[in-house]
Amino acid sequence: MPSADEVKTRIEAAIPGATADVESADEVHFSATVRASAFDGLSRVQQHRLVYDVFEGELGAAIHALALKTEVTT
Amino acid sequence: MSNEIRDAIGTAIADNDIILFMKGSPASPACGFSARTVAMLEALEVPFAAVDILPDPRIRQELSAISQWPTIPQLFHKGELVGGCDIVTEMYESGELATALGAPADAAPEAPAAAEAQPAPIGIENRL
Numbered sequence: 139m140p141s142a143d144e145v146k147t148r149i150e151a152a153i154p155g156a157t158a159d160v161e162s163a164d165e166v167h168f169s170a171t172v173r174a175s176a177f178d179g180l181s182r183v184q185q186h187r188l189v190y191d192v193f194e195g196e197l198g199a200a201i202h203a204l205a206l207k208t209e210v211t212t
Numbered sequence: 213m214s215n216e217i218r219d220a221i222g223t224a225i226a227d228n229d230i231i232l233f234m235k236g237s238p239a240s241p242a243c244g245f246s247a248r249t250v251a252m253l254e255a256l257e258v259p260f261a262a263v264d265i266l267p268d269p270r271i272r273q274e275l276s277a278i279s280q281w282p283t284i285p286q287l288f289h290k291g292e293l294v295g296g297c298d299i300v301t302e303m304y305e306s307g308e309l310a311t312a313l314g315a316p317a318d319a320a321p322e323a324p325a326a327a328e329a330q331p332a333p334i335g336i337e338n339r340l
Contacts, residue, residue: 197282
């Protein structure tokens with residue numbers, strides 16, 4: 139099972155310029171706020187897709203839930 | 213055939229102005245995220261169709277293939293994915309959701325009386 143730190147590291151590695159705050163009480167349910175310049179010009183759906191793509195196949199499995207909030211940085 | 217399921221989902225998205233794919237039904241949600249999304253739509257007093265994805269795992273597979281979105285619930289408006297529970301919550305709290313969905317101006321945080329459910333393809337609960 140991934141730790142909150144692992145989830146944070148993977149998001150930041152996969153999305154250029156991203157910083158992520160990730161919390162998890164149980165390493166199954168995660169809550170993340172991700173800030174990235176790469177979100178600029180994208181709809182919320184597209185921003186969330188970028189993050190979900192990092193965990194393809196794991197959402198609903200090892201990662202039961204990832205509550206997500208995205209913010210554009212300049 | 214999974215293509216029949218995909219076609220039925222595509223038709224449901226096209227035919228219903230507002231449609232929610234969820235776990236369980238609006239009257240009996242099977243997941244907290246689905247329950248929260250239903251509660252927001254009911255608070256806005258917008259009519260919506262709902263599809264329970266749980267009866268057949270292929271519904272979720274095909275839905276995610278169409279929407280490129282991995283999680284449930286998924287809310288569609290006029291054929292476009294609005295988002296999952298997080299985005300819907302953000303938009304609800306900012307007032308964007310009410311505007312986007314054309315909610316009545318006097319929509320109060322009180323659920324309207326449920327319309328009668330009619331049998332439909334892939335278990336759509338039609339609340340229009």
